[in-house]
Amino acid sequence: MFPELNSILNSTPDSFKSSDFILVSDRRADASFLIHHYLSFYLRAGCKVCFLGLVQSFSHYSAVGQRLGVSLAQAREKGQLVFLEGLKESFGVLLQDTSQETQPLSYLRSPGAGLEGLFRFVESCVRQSGDGNAGESWGPPVLLIDDLSVLLSLGVSVGAILDFTLYCQATVCSELQGNMVILVRCEEEDADDDEEGSNLLQRGLVHQCNLALHVEGLPTGYCRDIHGQMEVWWRQRGETIYNQRKIFHFKVHDKGASFFARGTSSAVL
Amino acid sequence: MAAPVRGMIGSTSIGNTTSFQKKTRSKLVSIPGTRPSVQNGQLLVSSGVSSLDYVIGGGLAVGTLLLVEEDHYDSYSRMLLKYFLAEGVVCGHELFLASARDHPDDIMQELPSPIVDDVAGMKISEGQSQPSDPENPDTMKIAWRYQNQPKVQTALASSVRFGHYYDVSKTMEPELRQAAKCHSFYQLQETPVSKVRNVLRLGLHSLGSVLWGDDVCCKDNPAHCHALTTFLYILRGLLRTSLSVAMVTVPSHLTQNRAVMGRIIRLSDTAIALESFKGSEKETNPLYKDYHGLLHVRQLPRLNCLSCEVPDTKDLAFKLKRKQFTIERLHLPPDLSETVSRVSKTELAAGCGSTATGNKHLDF
Numbered sequence: 001m002f003p004e005l006n007s008i009l010n011s012t013p014d015s016f017k018s019s020d021f022i023l024v025s026d027r028r029a030d031a032s033f034l035i036h037h038y039l040s041f042y043l044r045a046g047c048k049v050c051f052l053g054l055v056q057s058f059s060h061y062s063a064v065g066q067r068l069g070v071s072l073a074q075a076r077e078k079g080q081l082v083f084l085e086g087l088k089e090s091f092g093v094l095l096q097d098t099s100q101e102t103q104p105l106s107y108l109r110s111p112g113a114g115l116e117g118l119f120r121f122v123e124s125c126v127r128q129s130g131d132g133n134a135g136e137s138w139g140p141p142v143l144l145i146d147d148l149s150v151l152l153s154l155g156v157s158v159g160a161i162l163d164f165t166l167y168c169q170a171t172v173c174s175e176l177q178g179n180m181v182i183l184v185r186c187e188e189e190d191a192d193d194d195e196e197g198s199n200l201l202q203r204g205l206v207h208q209c210n211l212a213l214h215v216e217g218l219p220t221g222y223c224r225d226i227h228g229q230m231e232v233w234w235r236q237r238g239e240t241i242y243n244q245r246k247i248f249h250f251k252v253h254d255k256g257a258s259f260f261a262r263g264t265s266s267a268v269l
Numbered sequence: 270m271a272a273p274v275r276g277m278i279g280s281t282s283i284g285n286t287t288s289f290q291k292k293t294r295s296k297l298v299s300i301p302g303t304r305p306s307v308q309n310g311q312l313l314v315s316s317g318v319s320s321l322d323y324v325i326g327g328g329l330a331v332g333t334l335l336l337v338e339e340d341h342y343d344s345y346s347r348m349l350l351k352y353f354l355a356e357g358v359v360c361g362h363e364l365f366l367a368s369a370r371d372h373p374d375d376i377m378q379e380l381p382s383p384i385v386d387d388v389a390g391m392k393i394s395e396g397q398s399q400p401s402d403p404e405n406p407d408t409m410k411i412a413w414r415y416q417n418q419p420k421v422q423t424a425l426a427s428s429v430r431f432g433h434y435y436d437v438s439k440t441m442e443p444e445l446r447q448a449a450k451c452h453s454f455y456q457l458q459e460t461p462v463s464k465v466r467n468v469l470r471l472g473l474h475s476l477g478s479v480l481w482g483d484d485v486c487c488k489d490n491p492a493h494c495h496a497l498t499t500f501l502y503i504l505r506g507l508l509r510t511s512l513s514v515a516m517v518t519v520p521s522h523l524t525q526n527r528a529v530m531g532r533i534i535r536l537s538d539t540a541i542a543l544e545s546f547k548g549s550e551k552e553t554n555p556l557y558k559d560y561h562g563l564l565h566v567r568q569l570p571r572l573n574c575l576s577c578e579v580p581d582t583k584d585l586a587f588k589l590k591r592k593q594f595t596i597e598r599l600h601l602p603p604d605l606s607e608t609v610s611r612v613s614k615t616e617l618a619a620g621c622g623s624t625a626t627g628n629k630h631l632d633f
Contacts, residue, residue, distance in 0.1 A: 030571065032571070033575050033576075036575060057509050059573070060572065060573050063309075063573035063574070064573065064574060064575055067574070067575065086506075087502075087505060087506035087509050087510075088506060088509065088510060090502065090503055090506045091503055091506050091507055091510070094503060108499070111495065149535075150502065150535075150536070152532070153495060153498035153499070153502060153532045153535075153536060154495060154498065154499050154502060155495035155499065185535060187527070187528050187531035187532075188527065188531070197528055198528075222583050224579055224581065227579070252575050252576045253575065253576060254574065254575060254576055255575070256575070257575070
């Protein structure tokens with residue numbers, strides 16, 4: 001959890017907005033540090049977290065989580081965290097002879113069929129919080145997806161992914177008053193790439209979200225002390241439409257990240 | 270940072286911080302040719318080129334995928350692959366080589382020969398090196414202080430150093446090569462893959478080229494563009510759960526679709542690109558006369574930590590010498606050409622009143 005980011009976004013683990021859809025995107029940079037921030041944030045807040053980790057192993061998140069002060073292994077044991085490890089299970093799915101439609105990773109065998117299996121998994125996971133697991137009751141459910149755009153590399157169409165996010169938003173945000181954080185990685189803006197690209201996916205998701213964090217490199221070039229710029233776009237909140245944008249520079253450390261206004265980096269001042 | 274570390278690295282420092290270990294009950298004894306990273310305790314293996322190890326943060330982490338974008342004629346990327354495999358032979362790792370264009374045995378025969386410290390030459394012996402024998406009739410008369418030093422090893426039993434140097438003008442001795450277990454996959458024939466307990470180095474040559482049956486490199490909108498990306502995704506999943514490290518070379522200059530290349534880079538952990546000057550107009554550029562090409566670091570992995578090793582500079586150039594593949598920072602020499610000083614001096618000349626004639630190189 002990054003305290004500076006909390007103050008920028010005006011949220012703490014004790015009081016944060018519910019029914020929020022936060023979209024984290026990047027272009028030629030790496031925004032996964034924000035996913036680590038949200039993971040530790042919501043675990044500290046006591047929410048039931050469903051994490052779809054499609055690109056890294058569980059031990060990677062757990063090692064970073066330890067530096068940020070949360071123990072993912074403990075949370076998983078207690079039932080607060082449900083972790084779908086995409087990399088580890090993908091190999092097993094591909095080697096199986098039979099595949100059912102309702103398996104969470106069924107898109108690996110039949111990418112054209114859509115992400116219904118994945119949605120059923122998410123739904124069962126977020127609805128379980130009401131069943132009362134030995135008296136533990138967690139807060140509102142949270143869905144975290146690390147790298148939705150890898151599904152494009154696996155052959156799933158943009159339309160199917162947008163359907164999936166719409167279903168998830170309807171279930172998690174509207175029905176259960178939970179939050180959703182999705183990471184999408186885009187490539188360069190390319191004129192002839194409008195067909196089935198991550199840019200199309202990102203634009204589609206930006207319209208659905210409440211808050212968009214976009215991470216990019218510095219427009220002036222590579223710098224060792226400032227790792228990039230992050231644009232915060234406050235969009236719709238219920239009935240009110242904010243449409244306010246701000247740009248911050250950031251630097252990622254070992255145990256966190258610091259955010260500062262443009263031009264106020266400690267290397268410069 | 271990439272200096273070869275002598276001696277066995279104890280397993281206590283590795284402990285439970287590496288995520289890419291096999292889930293075995295036994296404590297992982299240090300495998301020769303690996304060492305833990307100084308940043309986050311990852312188990313690293315050398316890529317065969319010590320300056321490349323330095324550029325990518327100390328070495329290749331076990332369980333990750335290194336992507337090399339080939340240069341136009343595939344000369345230097347093929348060299349890197351051979352260094353990678355030669356390092357595996359010298360360290361005693363198992364190898365897996367898959368290639369569509371050349372038979373894997375051909376590539377294996379071209380592996381460069383390692384440079385060993387002693388000049389007596391290299392022999393493979395079945396047993397360990399002999400301990401110094403006190404009853405040795407060849408007692409030293411002059412340098413008798415050195416009598417009790419252990420004898421220099423003439424046999425290259427699995428070396429424990431991290432990173433070696435190779436002589437590219439000589440090929441590796443066949444006995445040394447055969448000492449390493451190598452599995453190969455040639456496009457035209459199938460070979461079963463066996464279970465391994467050692468570090469397995471996978472070399473995949475020219476993946477995505479036409480010879481693999483993939484049309485990523487020929488068409489703007491390939492029919493099965495996600496076949497290659499799905500393969501890389503599953504491969505990375507497999508690497509994460511095993512003690513392997515993979516090096517994949519891709520002819521990126523042939524792919525028409527830039528988006529696919531971006532996806533391929535995202536699906537790998539470390540990605541570098543080689544751009545050689547051969548055949549391009551940069552060959553005659555005096556700035557680049559010392560080097561053979563440029564090296565671009567496209568992506569560095571963040572493994573088990575928030576931040577990755579941020580390089581000092583992104584201007585790196587490489588040159589392949591007989592005994593070393595060096596990667597250096599590209600320095601631009603000071604510009605003493607006439608035209609540049611001409612432009613700046615004529616503006617001052619009007620004010621200072623000094624004449625600026627065309628023959629002088631330096632105006633004072």
